[in-house]
């Protein structure tokens with residue numbers, strides 16, 4: 693488990709999300725009210741990229757069949773879905789790191 697730099701904070705404005713990859717792991721990085729959260733970026737239904745969906749406060753909605761997940765916990769909110777993996781995030785200066 694090590695922290696890996698994945699983005700600059702200013703790349704992801706409040707309310708936005710970004711797809712990043714670390715050593716083959718696909719991660720959705722979301723900025724909720726100025727705080728960053730990281731979860732797996734593949735929908736646990738049929739693997740669509742959640743970062744292509746929409747983010748409303750803490751809830752990301754899958755673009756394909758509209759399952760939804762809380763990016764702060766990984767919990768599945770609606771749809772035929774298991775929870776998403778979650779990753780610890782830290783910000784140092786402008787750099788955003790995810791713990792894998």
Ligand code: FES
Nearest residue numbers: 735737738754757
């Ligand atoms: S692939 Fe995401 S809801 Fe079906």
